[in-house]
Amino acid sequence: MKPARLLWLALLPPLAACNRSASQVAAPITRTPAATVSATDAAKPFRPPPESAIPDDDFGKQVALGRQIFMEPGRYAKAYVGNSLSCENCHLDAGRLAHSAPLWGAYPMYPAYRSKNHHVNTFAERLQGCFRYSMNGNAPPLGDPVLVALESYAYWMSKGEPVGAAPPGHGYLKLPKPRLAPDYARGETIFKRDCALCHGGNGQGQQVAGHTVFPPLWGPQSFNWGAGMEQINNAAGFIKANMPLGQGNTLTDQDAWDVAYFMDAHERPQDPRFNGSISTTRAAYHDTSDSLYGSTVNGHVLGQGTTWP
Structure with missing residues (x-):
């Protein structure tokens, strides 16, 4: 994600088209990658x-x-x-x-x-x-x-793959737990440096002629609290392997964890399994340290959901 063209989430048009868009807004990245790919994934x-x-x-x-x-x-x-x-x-x-x-x-x-x-x-x-x-x-x-x-x-x-055997490269990259606990402030710094140019300072992405070129990472037009990307480990693995677009493995593992935490520490649409209580919904569906649903971040209890004004 340099300069500012991160995330994900996930979230972009055809890869070749995205690479062209990214090249128009950011210089090539020279940061040395930190190698953490397992032997199986390699x-x-x-x-x-x-x-x-x-x-x-x-x-x-x-x-x-x-x-x-x-x-x-x-x-x-x-x-x-x-x-x-x-x-x-x-x-x-x-x-x-x-x-x-x-x-x-x-x-x-x-x-x-x-x-x-x-x-x-x-x-x-x-x-x-x-x-x-x-x-x-x-x-x-x-x-x-x-x-x-x-x-x-x-x-x-x-076609041609064996059934029931997870092939190399399936799913998202599995990162080891970071040396430091993921941090909102560090993640915000990385987001501003590497992601905001494409995804916007408010994380709402960019559209051209009604087509989403760079996707929103939180807010009413993003994935909801039931999606797998709301789990920090999934977001960190995706970011590490793929962002900035076309130049994955240029962020350190710690940077990937921190910016994933920052992204997932924002409000998004409610989990459709919501049962009327954030705490009981968390206990039923989000009882993991990788989910911020029901956690308090910057004085805000996450999981309240968001919709268009």
Whole structure:
């Protein structure tokens, strides 16, 4: 994230397009990276087929539609989207990039038991959760054409991988716990230095002609309190491996933890599982040191939610 072009979250249009945008607003980074990638993660990741390999048949049409939905859910799945984010904001390069929760790293791992909802989830159910939490919207019903197309895209991208074996580069980078506890003030300094130019001093991102070029990191148009990125360890791993865009592993581990803490220490839409009490909702769904839901930061109890004025 130099100068100021961080985060994430996750959250951006096609990787090539984002790299062009980033190059227009920031100079090349020369900071020496701190190596913390495990031996497993350092192994060569799976290489999914290029977009040009999508077959020209009826199945290929579903794959292509799934890619369109993935890139522009607000256009192709509008009924189920509640914010300005796209799937690619957390799963970079159209869901292809290692260490940004690529689709080819997720599809072969389902069905799987998830502690988040305490039952075995199909891949389609996992996609439902993305709409409900990361997109702050509504889950498409099972069998809906949106889910069918997205699952077709993920299946096509994953062909050739072993089933049930987590490939190198799947998910987000797992960072060791930092030497110092993540800190809001240090994170704010990093954000101003490396992130604010693209994501705005208020973290609300930038739009061009109604299209989100750099995504909001908190506030009413960001992911809600039920999304995985609200957990500091997930955000730190994503940031470390991928930010600044196209130049991952240039922040130190400590910087990644600190700026992830700063990002997640801001209010965002309410967890849809909210049961009327922040404390009991935390106990039920956020009882981990990696979640700030229900914590008091700068005198504010997080988890109250936010909506458009």
